[in-house]
Amino acid sequence: MTPSRTPPALALVAVLSLTAGCLKNAPSSEPAPVREEATPPRAAEAPGAAVPSSFSCGNTQTLQFGPDIPPDFSQVSSQVDADCFAWQQFIALNWPSASMDGGVDAGFGTAGDLGAVQWQTWMDVAQVFLPDGGPPPAWGTAPQVDPACLAEAGLTRVEAKGRLALTVASKFAEQFDPSSSAQAFPFSGPAWLGAQNGTNVWYDVRISQPEFDYVVDAGLYNAANQMAQADAGVALVLPQGSFQPNSVGAIETKSAWMEVSTPTDERWNRYKLAPAVVLDPSTQKCRAATVALVGLHIIHATQSQPTLVWSTFEHVDNAPNHNADAGTTQWNFYNAQCQPRTLSVPANCSADGGATQVTVGCEPNTPPPYFIGNGCPAPSAVQVTRLTPIDKTAAEVTATVQQHLRQAYPGSVWENYLLVNTLWSTGPSPSPTKPKKAPLPFAAPTPSGSLPIANTTMETYIQQTADFGQGAKASNCIVCHASATIQGPSGIASDFSFIFGLAQGLPPANQAMIKSKRVTPAIKAGQLHPPRMRRILQ
Numbered sequence: 001m002t003p004s005r006t007p008p009a010l011a012l013v014a015v016l017s018l019t020a021g022c023l024k025n026a027p028s029s030e031p032a033p034v035r036e037e038a039t040p041p042r043a044a045e046a047p048g049a050a051v052p053s054s055f056s057c058g059n060t061q062t063l064q065f066g067p068d069i070p071p072d073f074s075q076v077s078s079q080v081d082a083d084c085f086a087w088q089q090f091i092a093l094n095w096p097s098a099s100m101d102g103g104v105d106a107g108f109g110t111a112g113d114l115g116a117v118q119w120q121t122w123m124d125v126a127q128v129f130l131p132d133g134g135p136p137p138a139w140g141t142a143p144q145v146d147p148a149c150l151a152e153a154g155l156t157r158v159e160a161k162g163r164l165a166l167t168v169a170s171k172f173a174e175q176f177d178p179s180s181s182a183q184a185f186p187f188s189g190p191a192w193l194g195a196q197n198g199t200n201v202w203y204d205v206r207i208s209q210p211e212f213d214y215v216v217d218a219g220l221y222n223a224a225n226q227m228a229q230a231d232a233g234v235a236l237v238l239p240q241g242s243f244q245p246n247s248v249g250a251i252e253t254k255s256a257w258m259e260v261s262t263p264t265d266e267r268w269n270r271y272k273l274a275p276a277v278v279l280d281p282s283t284q285k286c287r288a289a290t291v292a293l294v295g296l297h298i299i300h301a302t303q304s305q306p307t308l309v310w311s312t313f314e315h316v317d318n319a320p321n322h323n324a325d326a327g328t329t330q331w332n333f334y335n336a337q338c339q340p341r342t343l344s345v346p347a348n349c350s351a352d353g354g355a356t357q358v359t360v361g362c363e364p365n366t367p368p369p370y371f372i373g374n375g376c377p378a379p380s381a382v383q384v385t386r387l388t389p390i391d392k393t394a395a396e397v398t399a400t401v402q403q404h405l406r407q408a409y410p411g412s413v414w415e416n417y418l419l420v421n422t423l424w425s426t427g428p429s430p431s432p433t434k435p436k437k438a439p440l441p442f443a444a445p446t447p448s449g450s451l452p453i454a455n456t457t458m459e460t461y462i463q464q465t466a467d468f469g470q471g472a473k474a475s476n477c478i479v480c481h482a483s484a485t486i487q488g489p490s491g492i493a494s495d496f497s498f499i500f501g502l503a504q505g506l507p508p509a510n511q512a513m514i515k516s517k518r519v520t521p522a523i524k525a526g527q528l529h530p531p532r533m534r535r536i537l538q
C-alpha cells in the first residue's frame with residue numbers, strides 16, 4: 001500500500017486560497033452564488049491536452065485538481081463554501097495513486113481504470129483491529145488474504161495484490177459487535193442491500209495515517225487499553241487537521257461497492273471500478289470480482305471543526321426520488337416493474353428466527369426479512385428510493401464542479417457522482433478534556449439538525465428518522481455517531497468514531513457483559529447464532 005501524501009501547509013494555502021483565519025461564527029443569511037469562472041488553463045501533464053488547474057467555488061474557495069487534501073476549513077462562511085470544501089476532499093482522496101507515486105499522469109477517473117485512488121491506499125480497519133487485540137502491521141502494509149480464500153478464488157498472491165478484500169455486508173454490521181452481523185441496523189435484524197443485478201453491496205472502512213498513528217501510539221487497537229486510558233482520565237480525541245506541516249488530521253472513509261456481473265458492459269464506464277475478492281454470501285467461499293463504487297462517506301476532524309466535517313457522496317444512478325417519475329435510468333437499486341419474491345429459508349436465517357418462508361416485497365426502503373451468510377439464500381434485490389431530495393445548495397456546487405471536471409477530464413467517471421450534503425457546525429462544541437459519556441454534544445449543526453441527511457446505499461433503512469437511544473430524531477450523521485463509544489460496557493465516547501468499538505482484548509467478565517446486553521429479538525426467538533461473514537484477512 002502507499003502512504004497518504006500530506007503536503008506542506010503553504011502548498012495547501014496556495015491550493016485552496018485559504019488563510020489561517022478561523023471559521024466565522026455564523027453563515028451568511030443568503031448563500032453566495034457559486035462562481036462559474038475558471039482560472040486560465042495550464043499545460044496538461046498529458047501531451048496535447050489543456051487541463052485547468054483550478055477553479056473558483058463558493059464565497060472564498062478555489063478548488064484544484066490534484067491529490068492535496070485540505071486540512072481544515074478557513075474563511076468558510078456559508079453552506080456553499082462547506083460543500084466546496086467537501087468536493088475538494090473528494091477530488092483529492094480520489095486522485096489516482098499511480099499519479100502520486102511516480103509522477104505518471106494516470107488521468108482522473110479514466111473509464112475502466114481499476115487502479116487504486118488515494119484513500120484506497122489507507123489502512124482497512126480490519127487490519128487495525130485484529131481478532132486477538134494485538135498491534136496492527138506497519139502503515140502501508142498491504143492486506144494479506146488467507147491462502148484458502150485465494151485458492152477458492154483461483155488467485156495467486158501476486159494476482160490478489162491490490163484487490164479489495166470485502167466481507168462486510170452492512171454499513172452498520174461489525175461496528176457494534178465484530179462477532180455478529182445481528183448488530184446491523186436495524187439492530188433487531190438484517191440490513192444488507194441487494195442490487196437490481198442480483199448481487200450484494202459490500203462496505204469498506206479506512207483511516208488516514210494520522211488517525212492510524214494515533215491509534216497505534218496510544219494502543220487503542222486493544223479494548224483493554226481503551227478502558228485503561230479512560231480510567232486514567234485521558235479523553236479519546238482524534239487528531240485534528242490544521243494549517244501546519246503534515247497535519248491533515250484524522251479522516252475516515254466509508255465506501256459502498258456494488259458487484260459488477262459484466263464489467264465490459266458500457267454501462268460501467270460511468271463508475272469507479274476496482275478488483276476485489278468477495279465472499280459468496282451463501283457458501284462463504286471466496287471468488288474474484290469487479291466492484292463499482294456507489295457510495296462514499298468522508299468524515300474529517302479539523303481544528304476549526306473539532307466535531308468533524310461530515311460529507312457524503314453517491315452515484316447518480318443509485319435510486320430515484322420517492323414517488324417521482326423514475327424515467328428510463330437503469331437504477332442500481334430500483335425497478336419500476338418490481339414484483340414480490342417469496343423464498344424458502346432455514347429458520348436461523350429469517351429475521352424473526354423461525355419463519356421458513358419470507359417475502360421480499362416492493363415497498364421501498366424496507367429492511368430485508370432474512371440474513372445472508374453461511375447456508376442462507378443469496379441476496380435479493382431491495383427496492384430503494386431517495387426520501388429526501390438532494391440538497392439544493394449541494395446540487396449547485398456539484399454542477400459547478402462537474403462543469404470544470406468535464407472540461408479538464410472529459411469522460412471522467414467522477415462526472416457521475418454527486419454530493420448529497422455536508423454537515424458542519426457554525427459554533428462547534430470543544431473537544432472533551434477528560435472522558436465523557438456518549439452521546440457527545442454537537443452544537444449549531446449546519447444544515448439544521450432537523451434536516452435528514454442520508455446516503456441511499458448506507459442509510460437505506462433510516463433515511464428520515466433514527467433512534468440511537470436518544471429518542472427518534474431526524475436521521476443524519478450526528479444522530480448516529482454522537483453515540484459512538486469505546487469497546488466495552490463503559491459508555492465512554494470515542495469522538496464520534498465507531499471504529500474503536502471494533503477493538504478486541506477485553507477481560508472475559510467484560511466480554512460476557514457485552515454479550516448479555518446485545519441479544520437481538522431474533523436470538524431470543526430461538527436463533528442460536530446469527531449468520532456471519534468469514535474473516536479472510538490474515
